[in-house]
Amino acid sequence: MSIAKMMKSEFNDKDHSLSGIGGVETGGDAAEFILLGANTVQVCTGVMMHGYGLVKKLCEELKDFMKKHNFKSIEDFRGVSLEYFTTHTDLVRRQQEAIRERKAIKKGLQSDKEWTGDGFVKETESMVSN
Ligand SMILES: Cc1cc2nc3c(=O)[nH]c(=O)nc-3n(C[C@H](O)[C@H](O)[C@H](O)COP(=O)(O)O)c2cc1C
Structure with a gap:
């Protein structure tokens, strides 16, 4: 959240990309990082524990989340929670x-x-x- 805010205020959210990592295993986890400004998310432990199939499931869950809230792209909801945090x-x-x-x-x-x-x-x- 702090880095996303800094990137917005100092770089106008351009030219740099922020990746969320740590505890991502589901589409919901990914959505939380994106809502706080992440452009991408990364998974380490989740894949070690459950295999690469986890990524496919994560993508489906993320798509379900987007459908539910009528978001057409990642940019539609990236960083929208920042003002409420x-x-x-x-x-x-x-x-x-x-x-x-x-x-x-x-x-x-x-x-x-x-x-x-x-x-x-x-x-x-x-x-x-x-
Ligand atoms: C077994 C293992 C090896 C890792 N090796 C590296 C590494 O070589 N370099 C690195 O920057 N992070 C490494 N990490 C950290 C992960 O990239 C990641 O930041 C961390 O595990 C948190 O994400 P996660 O909750 O998805 O595991 C490693 C993590 C684990 C569990």
């Missing part, structure tokens, strides 16, 4: 902010005291964090 600390901060905002406009239950037990599903939904 963040740290756990940031997620907690954003969650607290959302809770504060919700309390400010008094949406949903504010405390256990407001719990009536009627409309169980609705009340539960109003208490979840996102």
